[in-house]
Amino acid sequence: MAKKRSLFTRWWFWLLVVVAALLAAGWVAYGEDMRRTSEAGTAYAARVACSCRYVAGRSLDDCGKDKLAGMELVMLSENTTNRSVTASIPFVASDTASYREGYGCVLQQWDR
Template sequence: MAKSPRSPAKGRTRWGLWLLAIIALVAGGAVWAFRAPITGYGSTAAAYSARVACSCRFVAGRSLKDCTKDKLAGMEAVTLRDDPEAKSVTARFPLVAEATATYREGYGCVLEPYES
């Protein structure tokens, strides 16, 4: 009985899985190595966006959709959500940071936690 040759598709699948594992390992290492700057930039972006969007929304009286135009280049990942009753805007940098700014009469928009 003769051995049947290995199917070429099976060999490619095995190499593809190894390549995928190596890429995931390298990406995970890069995220681990740069976790401090990523966290810092994410926290800063969320806080800045919340403060600026809150001022735009509750001081200038513009809509939140219009306020998203004021985001700086590079802050496309930051999402904004407003709460008109609380007069606050929450900005979120996915998986990294979240910040809320609330309008306070006489103070303008301040980041939470707020202590008077």
């Protein structure tokens, strides 16, 4: 009969522990910087996309082409009722810009 191995002697368990430890260390080392950079990127993308959509009158899909290199993770969505565009990086940051007559597109107030 084959000897049954415990959970702690299996190679995949230790691989999972090492990967989890590396991810945690990366988050501790770079998490705050990543969050701040993501907030700046989503704020920029929301304001530019809102202006593109509601000032220039282009479609949101066409406005998505204006994103800068490195902004591939930023997703754009619109609320036509409020005339606003939200830019987000899932689970990290999100910002919304709304069109206001006479002012153009302005970011919503940050509660940070």
